[in-house]
Amino acid sequence: MTFQQIKEQEQKYIIHTYGRVDVALTKGRNATAWDIDGREYIDFTSGIGVNSLGYSDPGWAEAVSKQAGEIQHICNYYYSPQNTALAEELCEAAGMAQAFFCNSGAEANECAIKIARKYGEKRGAYKIVPLENSFHGRTLTTLAATGQEGFHKDFLPLTEGFVYARSGDIEAVDALLDGSVCAVMIETVQGEGGVVPIAPEFLSGLRRLCDERDVLLIIDEVQTGVGRTGHFYSYQGYGVCPDVVTSAKGLAGGLPIGTCLVTEKLRNILKPGQQGSTFGGNPVACAGAREVVKRVSCPEFLQSVQEKGRILTERLEALPQVEFVRGMGLMLGIKLKSGGAHDVLIKCAQHGLLVLTAKELVRFLPPLTISENEINRGLKIFAKVLESI
Template sequence: MDAQLSASPSGMLIEREHAVVFQTYRRIPLAIDRAEGTRIIDLDGRSYLDMLGGIAVNALGHSHPRIIAAVEQQIRRYMHVSNVFYQEPQVRLAEQLVAASGYPRVFFSNSGAEATEGALKMARRFGSAHAKYDVVGFSGGFHGRTYGALSVMDKALYKDGMGPFLPHTLVLPFNDVDALEARVDENTCAVMLEFLQGEGGIAEATPEFISALWSLKEKFGFLVIADEVQSGIGRTGDFFAFERYGVRPDIVTIAKAVGGGLPLGAILATNEAAALFERGMHGTTYGGNPVACAAGSVVLEEVTSGLTDHVREIGSYLTTQLRSLQGQFPELVRDVRGRGCMQGIVLSVESAPFIPKLLEHGVIANATAGNVIRFVPPFIITRNDVDELVEALRSVFNNTSLDTLQSSHG
């Protein structure tokens, strides 16, 4: 840490954190004071455009007045009583999710990773009844950092030295129809995938891949689990990313946007899949916390009242503006991926060095999949926000020596 940062309020907090907290995160060197709308303000008073949105969490932006009001009202009534009781905030949000998704059953968790673990338990329950136990995941997928999740992922950083993982799990190449058809068979009980990968670099499943998967599903009768933790609740302009494929998974996991900034996840399922869990087989102390559910109800009301129209419109504008950068910097920007408020630019070099440079220009984003800069902002971003992002990117790219980056990468 340089001397100027060390002497600032942000620097002093960073030093305190280094002294007492596990050093497991690659944190952006910002210490946050407050946030509102699409802006984050650090302890030194500088304002930043938030194109990361709490990693796809703050769908309605920061400090949304309706969420604050709903949370305050619920806190004054009660904050926690446990799931041995019936609770109106849970039931209300479950009803909203059923209406918006078309899935008749909801199980609440605290996070996407918890939802993953529950879904995998459902898969194994299904497999036990049919003497088939293999669970398939795909390269580039991200489902959490718990053991079941890691078992159907391939990222070495998360897995090295952590094994052995769950038996009867395998990870196949994403979008590889030949590998899919060669390895998925009568022993497969479930296939889990993100239709639009987040950590995988905003990589989207091809129609051919999904068509092949559903043909195998019809042939062998396994469950399909859609991980919509990052892409769901309207982020792509559709309520779920899988909707444009014309298919219907058996189980859907959600989190992030649904809580509006509070920890909340859920499993959505068909009646048949939900029946795999009998009373007492699965549970959680905090899942479906009433305060988080109160926030979630506001998110669902906003998303289902026309906000996805804005997501599609602003997403189209964002795509157009990012592609203009591709035209201006063809040797650096190789592709633009994604839709709605889940997009990324694919570079010809590593993306990580660009994140601090963007920060210097007042923009927060993150690097993923080696060479992708990811944007998962609040759904409420405006054209002015997009213009600010693009001008920051243009300035950074204009001051980038591609030869230097390529030689340092090599």
């Protein structure tokens, strides 16, 4: 097929929920991809933080294909060795006690919300406090948890019970904890909100407040988790442990997976029949995730992510068109002095670089395995695009 045939097919048969760029990718290795016409691209998106080990990593592909050739799916009535092994390995890496597996970040956050309400049931507490400017998913309930009105307006009424606080304002959160609240729900870096890291003193203050008021602290690590910030989970870099942590995107290296992890005090809080997922814990996805966890949880690997993030930040800050860079590890937002982020995204694709946006920022989420050569080539294209604006 030609690119034009693919585009016409998409326009005719797929609901238009995405503003697509005129690129049809067919092959990739690490942070380099090729389109249907054989044109090469450096990828600073990793599928929005999903391809943590890059495109078609040999070790990951072997683990996935081996499992697919043995048994591809198991009904949750029965035990799955890949599923139980991943649960143990993930809990050990995260410092948590138990896991529930599903298929996406939104589903993981839905599970976290259900756990919080189950926990608050004993005293009639059901409200949850997310932060303004947050993003927690696109289901009706996770949209309600999202602290951005722009995501709400077309789908009212949303699930009730969410009251928002401003990030950094511990007094505002304290004022909301009136006995009706069962949980506080945050991102350590607000990704879709513009790559905005949370202040360390605010997070430690939230932990203290939650302990004092018997309120759960939920940390949404759908985008920040599994090495993205240079720590296996970003809260580990803050020295604060949540009661519930959600994870998805980069966990299975390109296959659909989500998980909701809980601490010991929430062990077995959900009973049989209170939560489920047909595809959650799928053996093939779990095989891919085990390869990711094995490699990304190594201290040397995480140190390399921090170092790559430092190099990218320093080189971006040296560009005269850049106003500032913010983020953590390989999760970076770039504010330009002039020119729209979306226009830059389009021009970058035309010149062979794939990037993302987040509000008014250009966003980089490259594979954690990106090579020095790929970084250099991508930054060279980015600088050329900025010079042309």
